[in-house]
Amino acid sequence: xxxxxxxxxxxxxxxxxxxxxxxxxxxxxxxxxxxxxxxxxxxxxxxxxxxxxxxxxxxxxxxxxxxxxxxxxxxxxxxxxxxxxxxxxxxxxxxxxxxxxxxxxxxxxxxxxxxxxx
Amino acid sequence: xxxxxxxxxxxxxxxxxxxxxxxxxxxxxxxxxxxxxxxxxxxxxxxxxxxxxxxxxxxxxxxxxxxxxxxxxxxxxxxxxxxxxxxxxxxxxxxxxxxxxxxxxxxxxxxxxxxxxxxxxxxxxxxxxxxxxxxxxxxxxxxxxxxxxxxxxxxxxxxxxxxxx
Numbered sequence: 001x002x003x004x005x006x007x008x009x010x011x012x013x014x015x016x017x018x019x020x021x022x023x024x025x026x027x028x029x030x031x032x033x034x035x036x037x038x039x040x041x042x043x044x045x046x047x048x049x050x051x052x053x054x055x056x057x058x059x060x061x062x063x064x065x066x067x068x069x070x071x072x073x074x075x076x077x078x079x080x081x082x083x084x085x086x087x088x089x090x091x092x093x094x095x096x097x098x099x100x101x102x103x104x105x106x107x108x109x110x111x112x113x114x115x116x117x118x
Numbered sequence: 119x120x121x122x123x124x125x126x127x128x129x130x131x132x133x134x135x136x137x138x139x140x141x142x143x144x145x146x147x148x149x150x151x152x153x154x155x156x157x158x159x160x161x162x163x164x165x166x167x168x169x170x171x172x173x174x175x176x177x178x179x180x181x182x183x184x185x186x187x188x189x190x191x192x193x194x195x196x197x198x199x200x201x202x203x204x205x206x207x208x209x210x211x212x213x214x215x216x217x218x219x220x221x222x223x224x225x226x227x228x229x230x231x232x233x234x235x236x237x238x239x240x241x242x243x244x245x246x247x248x249x250x251x252x253x254x255x256x257x258x259x260x261x262x263x264x265x266x267x268x269x270x271x272x273x274x275x276x277x278x279x280x281x282x283x
Contacts, residue, residue, distance in 0.1 A: 007169070014226070015165070018220050021220060033260050037268045039267040043272070044272040060174070061227050066227065100196065108207060112210075115213075
């Protein structure tokens with residue numbers, strides 16, 4: 001059952017991205033930025049937690065989930081240690097993903113070959 | 119383009135053919151067809167995006183079955199998904215998926231890994247520091263900047279709403 005809801009929620013989030021690409025001519029970099037910021041905003045209003053409760057990985061795997069993670073991390077740290085949490089909470093919550101992206105990103109790019117044709 | 123020919127007056131048909139250049143025809147086709155093309159793109163993005171999320175869900179379910187707590191599960195899941203995205207990009211497989219899926223492959227976290235590896239590989243000739251090291255963040259950089267800044271602003275608002283009377 002979790003697979004069906006993850007498929008539907010994740011699929012809808014990606015379909016919205018495709019609509020943005022086709023209708024607004026936004027580049028993929030801008031789409032990613034829009035998604036992260038949307039995740040932060042939806043997290044701040046408590047909406048994204050509800051989407052995660054329904055969709056599971058369908059909501060955490062899209063990049064909106066990264067924004068949610070950053071915002072939730074900051075909120076939790078603010079609740080725990082006060083205003084300093086604004087500076088420490090975000091990277092703390094996103095540390096695994098960011099470290100993985102930097103490390104695996106560099107290794108894989110070093111191992112990969114550039115495309116022959118453009 | 120049946121509605122176009124249907125509007126033609128028989129006598130003016132030849133004139134219209136001369137006036138209707140290749141560019142104008144391409145323009146007309148573009149104007150007549152995008153809706154069905156966009157619809158197919160959306161379906162492709164929906165299916166591939168949904169499948170990638172299901173892979174994530176599979177990893178989450180496997181880890182949860184081992185009795186790990188939810189924070190550890192979500193961390194390991196992002197690590198594995200990012201690893202897969204980076205690996206498939208280096209193998210040139212992710213770009214093939216991307217051509218088919220569009221946003222379905224861009225929006226998931228694997229697409230974020232792809233956006234790190236893909237430009238880095240292309241600029242490898244500029245060296246391992248300013249080529250690989252710098253170009254990794256051509257797309258990922260703005261994502262992190264806007265993500266962190268907006269989350270911090272949200273954090274400030276949260277602080278003032280909750281703790282300042």
